[in-house]
Structures are given as C-alpha cells and as structure tokens.
Amino acid sequence: MKLPFFILSVAVLWGGFLEGQVTSKTDRTAVLQYGIETEVLDLVRSLRQEKNLEFRDLLIDAYDHARNDDLKEALLLFFLDQKDKGLEDRAIKEIADPEKKGNSVLLNAVSYLTEIESQKVRETLVTLTSGKNKILALASIRSLGKLGAKEHIEDLLKLYRDAETDPNYKPDLIWAFGEMKAGAAVELLLKEYEENESQPLLRRSILEALGKIGDTRAWPLVEEALANTNTDLRSSAVATLSAYPGKGNQVMLLTAALRDAQGSVRQAAAQAAKASKPLELKEMLNYRVKKDPEPKVRIAALQTLAVYDDGPATVISFLSDRKTDFTVWREALNLSLDKKYKGTFEALKKVLEEELKEKSPTLSPVIAGAILPQRETYRALFGILLDNKNSIPSRSGALRALAVGKFTEYESVLKTMAIKDSDPGVRTQASTILKDWSGVSK
Numbered sequence: 350m351k352l353p354f355f356i357l358s359v360a361v362l363w364g365g366f367l368e369g370q371v372t373s374k375t376d377r378t379a380v381l382q383y384g385i386e387t388e389v390l391d392l393v394r395s396l397r398q399e400k401n402l403e404f405r406d407l408l409i410d411a412y413d414h415a416r417n418d419d420l421k422e423a424l425l426l427f428f429l430d431q432k433d434k435g436l437e438d439r440a441i442k443e444i445a446d447p448e449k450k451g452n453s454v455l456l457n458a459v460s461y462l463t464e465i466e467s468q469k470v471r472e473t474l475v476t477l478t479s480g481k482n483k484i485l486a487l488a489s490i491r492s493l494g495k496l497g498a499k500e501h502i503e504d505l506l507k508l509y510r511d512a513e514t515d516p517n518y519k520p521d522l523i524w525a526f527g528e529m530k531a532g533a534a535v536e537l538l539l540k541e542y543e544e545n546e547s548q549p550l551l552r553r554s555i556l557e558a559l560g561k562i563g564d565t566r567a568w569p570l571v572e573e574a575l576a577n578t579n580t581d582l583r584s585s586a587v588a589t590l591s592a593y594p595g596k597g598n599q600v601m602l603l604t605a606a607l608r609d610a611q612g613s614v615r616q617a618a619a620q621a622a623k624a625s626k627p628l629e630l631k632e633m634l635n636y637r638v639k640k641d642p643e644p645k646v647r648i649a650a651l652q653t654l655a656v657y658d659d660g661p662a663t664v665i666s667f668l669s670d671r672k673t674d675f676t677v678w679r680e681a682l683n684l685s686l687d688k689k690y691k692g693t694f695e696a697l698k699k700v701l702e703e704e705l706k707e708k709s710p711t712l713s714p715v716i717a718g719a720i721l722p723q724r725e726t727y728r729a730l731f732g733i734l735l736d737n738k739n740s741i742p743s744r745s746g747a748l749r750a751l752a753v754g755k756f757t758e759y760e761s762v763l764k765t766m767a768i769k770d771s772d773p774g775v776r777t778q779a780s781t782i783l784k785d786w787s788g789v790s791k
Contacts, residue, residue, distance in 0.1 A: 372752035494525025527558030560589025591624035612643035619649035669696035710740030717746030
C-alpha cells in the first residue's frame with residue numbers, strides 16, 4: 350500500500366523535529382522554571398503529545414507567568430486533553446475580561462471550560478452571549494448548550510426572540526436548544542421550520558435540534574425531509590432517525606440512505622445506525638468501509654461497526670491488514686488505541702514486522718507517533734522500530750519514547766546506533782539519551 354506523498358513528507362519532518370526535543374526530567378524542569386517562552390512553548394507541545402503529567406504544577410505556574418497567547422493556548426489545550434481542572438479559575442478570569450485579548454486564546458479558554466464541564470463558568474457565559482464580542486458570544490452560546498445548562502434555556506429563548514439579536518446567532522442558538530434537549534423550545538423550532546422554507550441550512554439546524562430533543566411532533570417534518578431533493582435536509586433527516594424509534598421502517602430507511610448518491614447522506618446513515626445497531630446492516634456497513642468512494646463514509650461505517658458485539662475484532666482485522674485503505678487503517682488505529690482493544694499489540698507487531706521484512710516503512714512512522722502516549726503498554730514494539738533501517742522517523746520516534754519512558758533495556762541497541770546509524774540526527778539522539786541515562790545511574 351502506497352501512502353500519499355504528503356503523509357510521508359510529514360512523517361519525515363516529524364522525525365526531524367524529534368531530534369531537538371528536551372527529554373530529561375532535569376532539563377525539562379529547568380526549561381519550565383527558567384526558559385524563555387518559546388522554549389517553554391515547544392516543551393508544552395511535546396508534553397501534550399506524550400500525555401505527560403509529571404510537570405503539572407510547573408505548567409500551572411507557567412500559565413501565571415505567560416505573556417504570549419500561543420503559550421497560554423498550548424497550556425489550555427494540554428489541560429483540556431487531560432480534562433484537568435487545574436486552570437479552571439484562570440480560564441474563567443480570562444474570558445470574564447475579554448477586552449484587548451485575542452479571540453484565539455479566548456475561544457480556547459471557552460473550549461477548555463466546556464470540556465472540563467465547568468459549573469462555575471455558566472453565569473459568565475450567559476453574560477458573554479450579549480457582549481460586544483460576537484465571536485465570543487457565539488462560542489458562549491454553544492458552550493452553554495454543550496454543558497447542558499438547562500437553567501439558562503429561558504435566557505437563550507429570550508435572546509432568540511429579541512429583535513435586536515444578530516440573525517447570525519440563530520443557528521448556534523438552535524444547536525444549543527438541541528444539546529440541552531430543550532422541550533420548551535419545540536414550539537418555537539417547529540414554527541421557525543415552517544416559516545423558513547427558503548433557508549435549507551437553517552431548516553437543517555432545526556431538524557438536527559429537534560432530533561436531539563426527540564419530540565415526536567417533529568416526525569412529519571423528518572418524514573418529508575427524507576424525500577427532499579436538498580442534500581443537507583435529507584442527510585439531517587437521516588441523522589435524526591434514531592430519535593424516532595417507533596416511526597417508519599428504520600432498517601429500510603437506513604438501507605436506502607446508505608445507497609444514496611450523496612456522500613453526506615451515506616455518512617449520516619452510517620452514523621445513525623450506531624444507536625440501534627441493526628444486524629441487517631452489518632454486511633452493508635462492511636461494504637461501505639471497503640468500497641465507498643468517500644473517506645468520510647468509510648470512517649463513519651467503521652466507527653459504527655466498532656459498536657457491534659464483534660466490533661473490536663472487526664476493527665483489529667482492518668488494523669492488521671496493510672492493504673487496508675490508509676484512511677480506514679488510521680481510524681482503526683485510533684479506535685484500537687483509544688478503546689484499548691484486545692489484540693491491538695499483536696496487530697501492530699504484525700504490521701511492523703512485515704514492513705521491516707519487506708523494507709517498506711509506510712505505516713511504521715505513523716505507529717511510532719501514535720503509541721508514544723501509551724509507550725509503557727507498547728514498549729516491546731520500540732525494538733522493531735529501532736531496527737527499521739529504512740525509516741528515520743520510525744527510529745527517531747522510538748528513541749523519543751525510550752528517552753521519556755527511560756526504557757533502559759534498549760541501552761545496548763542505543764550504543765550501537767550512537768556509533769553506526771546512517772543518520773547523524775539519530776546518532777545524536779541516541780548519544781544524548783545514553784548520556785542522560787549515564788547521569789541518572791550515577
């Protein structure tokens with residue numbers, strides 16, 4: 350299987366990037382305590398990729414001293430990934446006084462507070478919905494929706510009905526009503542749907558929101574939209590089918606949608622099948638994974654197959670087959686690592702060994718980066734990656750994992766690499782790690 354040139358290029362650049370990373374605990378502590386902000390930023394990005402929590406308190410302190418928005422954003426994203434509430438109060442303070450601040454850091458603060466499910470921020474968000482910063486107002490509306498802040502449904506309904514409210518807020522308010530499962534908004538949504546026949550995108554938002562609320566009064570609208578010539582409306586109607594289990598022949602409707610000429614409709618059908626997992630659709634979903642011309646449909650079909658009883662085995666079968674379409678293979682890798690499927694180690698070992706034997710390192714660099722956050726579980730695979738003479742990114746990625754994880758069982762291999770590896774960057778990496786380990790042992 351050949352990968353697109355840009356994937357290989359990124360892998361090579363990524364491998365080169367790893368060479369300059371600071372990996373010893375002593376050096377990293379020094380950077381966080383005394384380094385300039387650009388150095389701290391590079392380190393924070395590395396720690397985020399590694400999912401490394403050992404410097405948590407120093408990172409919180411770094412936020413307090415940060416003057417650079419890029420650094421603040423990187424720290425917010427790090428704590429967001431971990432669902433760590435360490436920056437909660439700081440993020441609330443950040444958005445409570447948005448004047449003269451960049452939208453990027455403000456939006457990242459809102460995203461962080463949303464992902465950690467902050468209860469403290471809700472009142473601040475309501476205030477921001479009517480603030481001067483419209484970008485922040487929209488983000489606050491969506492955050493309230495995702496947080497399921499039902500106590501503020503009336504506030505959002507009032508905002509929707511206010512003649513002075515920017516019409517561009519409507520789709521986001523509608524989305525928030527859906528996330529909140531706001532039964533109080535159903536009458537308004539039905540009325541808006543009927544009055545906006547010439548606005549299919551707004552109607553699409555309304556259908557999606559009604560589907561999340563699950564009120565059966567909306568079924569006639571869904572039934573009508575399933576036959577609509579507008580692709581957006583049709584796909585939205587398909588996506589909501591699981592919200593109306595007692596309406597229509599679900600399997601028949603999903604089967605038809607999975608064969609629709611439009612990729613977005615097929616994707617919606619594949620995703621909708623997740624809820625009911627009808628056995629009648631498994632063969633069709635498998636076909637979509639293997640044959641659909643749209644990558645987004647192939648991915649959606651695989652994600653749905655994964656929730657069936659034999660889903661993990663199905664995903665692993667795609668992961669272990671190097672002939673699998675790369676888009677599908679990458680999603681299989683993500684699912685297997687995220688869900689910690691049994692058989693993932695063996696599947697990855699098989700792929701790495703085959704590529705080593707055939708001297709075709711296309712997937713190995715991707716694996717090297719993907720298993721870094723779970724390096725302890727997959728530490729035995731780094732030996733195969735180190736042995737891949739045809740892939741600098743594979744060897745460089747493995748070396749980084751060894752350095753961070755302190756996998757000293759590979760010391761003899763590193764000694765050889767430090768002298769004989771064909772790449773000077775890899776030789777330098779190996780030498781640096783050995784020097785660090787030598788200092789620790791003393």
